[in-house]
Amino acid sequence: MAANIKGPAIFLAQFAGDQAPFNSLEAITKWAARLGYKGVQIPTFIGSLFDLEKAAASDTYCDEVKGICADAGVEITELSTHLQGQLVAVHPAYDLQFDAFAPSHVHGDPAKRQQWAVEQMKLAAIASRKLGLDASVSFTGALAFPYLYPWPQRPRGLIEETFTELARRWKPILDVYEDHGVDVGYEIHPGEDVFDGATFEMFLDALGGHKRCTINYDPSHFLLQQLDYLEFIDIYHERISAFHVKDAEFNPTGRQGVYSGYQSWTNRAGRFRSLGDGQVDFKAIFSKLAQYDYNSWAVLEWECCLKSPEQGAAEGAPFIADHIIEVTDKAFDDFAGGETDHAQIRSMLGLDR
Numbered sequence: 022m023a024a025n026i027k028g029p030a031i032f033l034a035q036f037a038g039d040q041a042p043f044n045s046l047e048a049i050t051k052w053a054a055r056l057g058y059k060g061v062q063i064p065t066f067i068g069s070l071f072d073l074e075k076a077a078a079s080d081t082y083c084d085e086v087k088g089i090c091a092d093a094g095v096e097i098t099e100l101s102t103h104l105q106g107q108l109v110a111v112h113p114a115y116d117l118q119f120d121a122f123a124p125s126h127v128h129g130d131p132a133k134r135q136q137w138a139v140e141q142m143k144l145a146a147i148a149s150r151k152l153g154l155d156a157s158v159s160f161t162g163a164l165a166f167p168y169l170y171p172w173p174q175r176p177r178g179l180i181e182e183t184f185t186e187l188a189r190r191w192k193p194i195l196d197v198y199e200d201h202g203v204d205v206g207y208e209i210h211p212g213e214d215v216f217d218g219a220t221f222e223m224f225l226d227a228l229g230g231h232k233r234c235t236i237n238y239d240p241s242h243f244l245l246q247q248l249d250y251l252e253f254i255d256i257y258h259e260r261i262s263a264f265h266v267k268d269a270e271f272n273p274t275g276r277q278g279v280y281s282g283y284q285s286w287t288n289r290a291g292r293f294r295s296l297g298d299g300q301v302d303f304k305a306i307f308s309k310l311a312q313y314d315y316n317s318w319a320v321l322e323w324e325c326c327l328k329s330p331e332q333g334a335a336e337g338a339p340f341i342a343d344h345i346i347e348v349t350d351k352a353f354d355d356f357a358g359g360e361t362d363h364a365q366i367r368s369m370l371g372l373d374r
Contacts, residue, residue, distance in 0.1 A: 024316035025348050026307065029341035030060030030098045031321045032265065036330055037067045046070045046086065050093035057338035060098040061090065062158065062320045065145055066105065066122070073100075073141060076148035083151040097152055098318040099263055102145045102159040103208065108138035109190050110162030110214065139190070143197045150201040156262040156317065157198075158206045158237040161187060161215040161224065180223075187214055188227035191234075198233040206237035206263035217248055218256060225260075235262035238310075239322065240301045241269035245291035247279060251305055258313035265322040266341055268299030286326040295325040295333040296340040303344050311346040319345065 042048035065073040075082045104122040111119050120128040127134040149157050165183040215224045238261045243250035271291045281289035321337040367373050
């Protein structure tokens, strides 16, 4: 019997803050549950919500975290290591900006920052298993993204070397995830070297098809690239381990298109929206995922350029719930069928004359 998509769930990163109910795991999970969410995706880089080092070292702490979530009425869907994954591979052009993703003692030292990020990723594999999770979500990082547009002409071999190096950095990390039975669902995202299907295939090939290299499917990034996000599911469904439910819209004009002219998020041709306010066809997406027996979580990621996070979160739970398909275990024409009769089949085909 086919399984249903689980949800609704919510990624807590964009909601965490200094004020209640967003400043502790206990308070924010109760807030999420009151809105109708059944699951929470926990960012491992926000100390007020989760202590990654402690989780990797302590079964007792993990039991406490699970207990807090259970008391609120939610499950943990995945751990997020987006910021740490980003720091596994950073082009020097982004060093100053990405130092903010790491603790101050590694600022200004890219090698130490990367070492810290790699260790964080490995800790998340251990913590995920202690929490009983089979998947996590992250970024790949980027070495070649400044060379995205082929002008000036890229030297031959630059992209090949990029993915060779990216795989060299990630394979030992993924091996730790394999040891603990946890997938890494990479969010395929502009700003990462893996930003579409073609680049995911290059990464996967460089990794030798590593079992734990999977996808956190987020259609908003595909719509803004004008990529067919439904066919993407047809092609890569076997590798999709997680799902960010995020909306977006693309409204090109005579002044700007996909690159959006360095404009602010509000003034871009392509921009993120709250669920139902953009152009993503979620009915078709949920249908495709149901067709391919995706049975993990549908997780709201809120990043709207107009609507408040509180309103976006309140509207997100019923939106996701309304789109989850209760998968049928019957065929619509079962009533007209009967037992299989092999002799009758051969007779119908004229094979026994």
